[in-house]
Amino acid sequence: MDTPTDTPPAELTATLRRLRGAWQARMPDYAQRRDDLERLRAAFKAKLPAMSAAIAADFGHRSPHESAIADGMTVLKEIDHLLAHLKGWMRPRRRMLSPLFWPARAEIRYQPLGVVGVISPWNYPVNLALIPLADAIAAGNHVYLKPSEHTPRTSLCLRELLAEVFPADRVAVALGGPALAAAFAGLPFDHLLFTGSTAVGRKVMAAAAPNLTPVTLELGGKSPALIAEGYPLARAAARIASGKWLNAGQTCIAPDYVLVPQGQRDAFVEALRREVGARYPTLVDNPDYTRIVNAGQYRRLRGYLDEAQARRLPVIELVPLDAALSEGRRILPPTLVLDPPDDTALMREEIFGPILPVCGYRSLDEALAYVQSHERPLAFYLFDDDRARREKVLAQIVAGGVTVNDTLMHNAQSCLPFGGVGASGMGHYHGHAGFLAFSKPMPVFRQARFAGFDLFRPPYRGLADRLVKLLTR
Numbered sequence: 001m002d003t004p005t006d007t008p009p010a011e012l013t014a015t016l017r018r019l020r021g022a023w024q025a026r027m028p029d030y031a032q033r034r035d036d037l038e039r040l041r042a043a044f045k046a047k048l049p050a051m052s053a054a055i056a057a058d059f060g061h062r063s064p065h066e067s068a069i070a071d072g073m074t075v076l077k078e079i080d081h082l083l084a085h086l087k088g089w090m091r092p093r094r095r096m097l098s099p100l101f102w103p104a105r106a107e108i109r110y111q112p113l114g115v116v117g118v119i120s121p122w123n124y125p126v127n128l129a130l131i132p133l134a135d136a137i138a139a140g141n142h143v144y145l146k147p148s149e150h151t152p153r154t155s156l157c158l159r160e161l162l163a164e165v166f167p168a169d170r171v172a173v174a175l176g177g178p179a180l181a182a183a184f185a186g187l188p189f190d191h192l193l194f195t196g197s198t199a200v201g202r203k204v205m206a207a208a209a210p211n212l213t214p215v216t217l218e219l220g221g222k223s224p225a226l227i228a229e230g231y232p233l234a235r236a237a238a239r240i241a242s243g244k245w246l247n248a249g250q251t252c253i254a255p256d257y258v259l260v261p262q263g264q265r266d267a268f269v270e271a272l273r274r275e276v277g278a279r280y281p282t283l284v285d286n287p288d289y290t291r292i293v294n295a296g297q298y299r300r301l302r303g304y305l306d307e308a309q310a311r312r313l314p315v316i317e318l319v320p321l322d323a324a325l326s327e328g329r330r331i332l333p334p335t336l337v338l339d340p341p342d343d344t345a346l347m348r349e350e351i352f353g354p355i356l357p358v359c360g361y362r363s364l365d366e367a368l369a370y371v372q373s374h375e376r377p378l379a380f381y382l383f384d385d386d387r388a389r390r391e392k393v394l395a396q397i398v399a400g401g402v403t404v405n406d407t408l409m410h411n412a413q414s415c416l417p418f419g420g421v422g423a424s425g426m427g428h429y430h431g432h433a434g435f436l437a438f439s440k441p442m443p444v445f446r447q448a449r450f451a452g453f454d455l456f457r458p459p460y461r462g463l464a465d466r467l468v469k470l471l472t473r
Contacts, residue, residue, distance in 0.1 A: 005156060007174040009183050015172045016187050019115045019142040022169035027112060028140045030090055034083065036137050036166065041079045043165045044130065048072045051126055051157050058125070058151040060291040060330055071126035074412060078131045081414035081431050082138040087314055089138075089435050092444075100471070103448040110439040112140030114190035117213075119181060121196045121205065122150035122293055123352070128218075129158055132193045133171070135434025141191075142170050146184045146450070149177045150293060182207060189213050191438055195252075196220075197350070198423050216427030216437055218252070219420050220350045223377040225255040225407065226367055226393070228384035233264060236383045237271035240356075241279065243381070243407025246458055247336050248290040249354040250297075253379040253411055256351050259367045262360035269316065269336060269358060276318040276334045283321050283331050292330040292353065301332055301353040304346050314338040342370045364389070376400070378424035381407050400424050414473075 028036070044051075052067040095106040105110045114137040120129035129147050130351040138145050145162070148352075159173040174184055185207035194204040195218040208215050225243075227236050244255050260268045282288050292298040308315050316336040326332060335355045340346045346357050361367040371380070380399035389469065390404065400420035401410040413416055415434030419425055429437050456467055 005152075007180060009176075009180055012174060012180075012183055012187055014044075015174070016115060016144060016189070018169050019066070019144055019172060022167075023112075023114055023142045028137075030087060033086060033138055033140055036170075037083055037134060038081050039087075040130075040134065040137070040165050041076060041083075043161055044075060044079075047157065047161050051154065051161075053146065054153040055125060055151065057153050058122070059293050062247070062286075062290040063288045063292065064322075065288065066290065068245065071124055075130045075134070076413050077412075078430065079134050082134060082435075086138050086435075089432060091256075096441075100452070105446045105448075107444050107446075109442045109444055110139070111437070111442045113298075113438055113440055114141060115144060115439050116141045117146070117184065117187060117189040117192040118148045119145050119184065119192070119194040119196070120148060121252075123147035123247060123252065125151040125154040126158065128195045132195075132216075132429055132434065133162075135429050135431075136438045137171075139435045139438035141438050144172050144174065144184075144187075144189070146174045146176075146181055149175070149181075160430065191216070193198045193427075193429065194218065201425070211370040216419070216429060217425045217430075218418070218427075219378065219423065220252045220352070221375055221377050221420070222256040222347075222350055223253055223379035223381070223399075224371050225258045225381040226383065227258065227260045227264075228364065228370070228382070228386065228389060228393075229261050229264075231383045231385060233271045234275075235266050237268060239276045239383075239406045240381070241272060241334075244355055244356050245276065245289075246408070247278070248292060248332065249356075250293060250352055251408070252289070252350075252352075253408055254352075255356065255379075255381055255407055256361060257347065257357040259359050259361050259370065262362055265338070265358060265360040267397045269338070272336065272356075273316075273318050279287075280319050280334065283319050283333055284325060287339045289331070292332050292466040295330065297353070298327070298330045298332065301351070301355060302327075302350065304344075304355055305335065305337075306351075307345055308337045308340060311344065313340055313344075330407040360389075364393070368393060375423040376421045378420045379403070379408075379410070394465065 052064050055067050056062045092107040092109045097104055097106050102283055118132050125148055129145055133143050133145060147158050155175055162171045162173055185204045188211040192208050192213050193216040194201060198219045201217045201219045205215055225240055280286055283289050305315060320333040321333045332354050337346055337357045339359050340357050375400050378400040380397050380402045382393055382404050398421060403410045410416055414431040417428035418430040419428035427437055456464055
């Protein structure tokens, strides 16, 4: 339902025209980009408590510590990384020419694209809006942001923050629901970045296609955690728990299922029970456990569990909670489902919640074959101290990103590109990868005053014949 803060769809085109006109009138130089990033950092740091409160209100409750790290630290450290390296990234890069073209010279210049559209999701509503925005600003673009309607208070906070930092013709924010998002995706941006589900990603790509708008799609999928034989189960349980139940599992790169040696499955379940019990001795009014963002998402997750129970699969609540309390407050306990078959919704769809399938495997080759037979994941987590076996696994896996002996950590590194592959997305951003994603590497060839190819012109005979024989031998 529209609210007074929603952007009228008719304004979208006019706003894009205003952003593009201002960019064409004055393409941002290094001084402006640096100043923009510094002012964004200062204003964001000052508003971080208000942002955290808005996120908590949107979720019903969200751990303030998790908001400070996942939506605060990540943005600040990304901006710091951009500021530290931007001047070097902007510098033209010389390219060595073939001796045939000497004494000409060549270089690559990294030109901003123009106006970048960003459609950000609800699960990390600040991080996934401001990091791509900062990357696009660093690359010299103007930005039009469409944050999620499912976290409306945070979206309003973002609009207020960005209006405080940027002129209206440099960064703009559109607010609204699915219809406005569809119209937004159909605008003729110079680049469009979308973060969300694979199903919606397909629609965004289709909407961008008529304009030939290049897209970066940060999607999701089923990210496996594979525990090798002999790896300490207590350590694996602790690190998988950290990755899975951060934000109550509402994380695109959360472990979506665990593959563990069949004979160690029950021991791993007990290790998880101890670990989660120590972290969340109770879920009622626990400041450290985040709620499911809305009733629709809660019902979807309950549906997965209802199906598992109807099929008589082992369903284990690691921290039991009264069903009425659970539904009334949208608190879904950390829950395991053991060995669900492939035709269950739990194993067909991205879970995006605090439910974790645990599946036993008989051999490493069987586990690898299972991962390879499914769509390529956004993240892959391998727990193995055996170097040779680890290299064997990594040589056979194609994933958006990998963390070995932990979870999530590859995403927190500004020096590493972040992005999916296949159904989990296309393109990358973060740090230098983000600068490149929102730039055009423009080749420039500088011809010398005297050039050998000046001799190669009609009528083609004599010297031209000899040149052709020399160059095509």
